[in-house]
Amino acid sequence: MQTAMAVPANISTVDLDFMNSEEETLLLLYFAEIENTSGSRIFDININGETKFTGLHLVRNHSAIEVPILIDRTLSLLTLSKTSNSTMSPILNALEWYQRVTTAPLTSSEDVQALASVKKIFNLSNWNCISDPCFIYPWEGINCNNGLEIVRVLEIDLSNRNLTGSIPSTLGNMTALVKLSLDNNHLTGGLPDLSKLVMLERLHLQNNDLSGDVPDWLSELPNLKDLFIGNNNFSGVIPQKLQDLNLLELTYEGNNYLCVRKEECRLSSHSHGRRGKTVSVPVVVCPIAIAGIISLLGIIIYRKKFGRKEIANSGTQGTPTGNRESRYVPGQDNLIISVPSTPKSRSFSLEEMMTATKNFSRKIGQGGFGSVFLGELAEGKQIAVKILSFFSEQGIAQFLNEIELLSRAHHRNLVCLLGYCNASRDLMLVYEYMSGGSLNDHLYGRNKSKYPKLGWKSRLKIALHAAQGLEYLHTNCTPKIIHRDIKTANILLDANLTGKLADFGLSRVAADDVSHVITAVRGTAGYVDPKYFTTHVLTEKSDVYSFGVVLLEIICGRRPIDITLSEPQVDLVKWVMPLVKEDEDFMNIKELVDKSMDNNYNKDSVIYVAKLAMRCIESKPIDRPSSSDVVMEIKGAMKYEI
Known part of the structure; x- marks a missing residue:
């Protein structure tokens, strides 16, 4: 760029002849003012007699300009023409001339076609590349086995992309895929048939709105080690064969209608759709049905009112636990939930809670989680006991989230979680009592x-x-x-x-x-x-x-x-x-x-x-x-x- 093609001031045009070519051409022209003059250098750029740029003005002090020109037909003549208000002739410091060469993609055609479909469905603008997915610079979120003769896509990471719609079934054709990550999007619908992905080791689908039953074919994938499907709307029963895979790490919490064993499922996928929606069904009620409903309500009220007292006579005691593994216990709606056991989270019994709160006689607050009661432990420490309401909008996921986070986050300006109680369908969190209110x-x-x-x-x-x-x-x-x-x-x-x-x-x-x-x-x-x-x-x-x-x-x-x-x-x-x-x-x-x-x-x-x-x-x-x-x-x- 320190040298240039310059012509005398009395020359108004510069012509450059090119060898004719039938291929598409990309021309990159570089201009930099290398003379310290008081004059002006302004000119037009013409290709094959057609003006492409008008009044190109070069700023002094050695600043440079790059001008790209894409030519979709034969390139034969480049002309730089001085404008009438310019005192200096045109200048050209450097140029690059590229011609499109059509080559076969290095990546497997099955993978290329599948990714093209995914790109179209999700409108992935950052995949708008000239090269194929694995060539020199892989597309964003794509990893390939570039060392082999036939290049295959091994990993696809489309997490945190704000994607909507359903998972494309064409992904099932990418048979060399080892990892597929679609976490933290807004994907809906069920899992398409990906049973041909026999090499798949990690499938991450957390924090979407996916629904339907967990398919049986997942348990037939011989290399599957990580399956993360938590915080979706999956329903039904987790396939037993999937649970029996010894090397599989399975994370599924946060699916309100998904359970481990059939006999423990009160809600089926046929009666509930997306989480948070209510399905209205017209019902014709006869007097016998009314009597049955009244009896059922009576049983529910009796269990809610007297259930705590019956359980309190069992004599079980909660103790601090040091086991980091989760344990499965009956929770709300007869689902099976996993409560993290940490050294800093004490597990209280229902009897301890009833004794501390004097049978929940002093209510001091009400929140989205449920009612809050004042209590005092045997050692004299005042506590606040928050009970998950049967009608809580937050529910089990938030209950577990609170235990998990406050068990490891400790600061003088964070409320201290002392422990929890999980008994007889009553989920409780036990905090230090803040006497000053909020x-x-x-x-x-x-x-x-x-x-x-x-x-x-x-x-x-x-x-x-x-x-x-x-x-x-x-x-x-x-x-x-x-x-x-x-x-x-x-x-x-x-x-x-x-x-x-x-x-x-x-x-x-x-x-x-x-x-x-x-x-x-x-x-x-x-x-x-x-x-x-x-x-x-x-x-x-x-x-x-x-x-x-x-x-x-x-x-x-x-x-x-x-x-x-x-x-x-x-x-x-x-x-x-x-x-x-x-x-x-x-x-x-x-x-x-x-x-x-x-x-x-x-x-x-x-x-x-x-x-x-x-x-x-x-x-x-x-x-x-x-x-x-x-x-x-x-x-x-x-x-x-x-």
């Missing part, structure tokens, strides 16, 4: 009368505690944990108003080398990140958005969604946004601040936190601070209060 209680609920004036310093301290808990989840846990339900109701307080994050039923883990998780939207209205809501892409910044809403709550003293207010004020974020844009210096911050604080706050401190909150709720996740930045910023705001 931040939500102090701002709007039952503790507002007990603490009528939660001052700014206290609010700021609680926000710092919660931010430190969130920072721990995002940066110190391996793999990192995304809470997914940050809100004032999930920030609990002890007697000294120390804040701790609670309720990990909706939390998700993500490997440190993974930037995001594709998952169904969960959370609480008013706190959910709009970007996550529209894309299903969950990141740590989704938690940061929710925390920004919490910061606005402690400033404004109002709920994120309040339908009792006028329409412009219903949504806290939408109400605050225009006010801030009109007043970027927050001169009128007093209009936003909770009136119950009676002006007992440092204005600079409040403005500092308000600016932080606005950064947290930025529409683009990349523009939001990290949880570590949030901790640092809140500490900065606290300096004004010294």
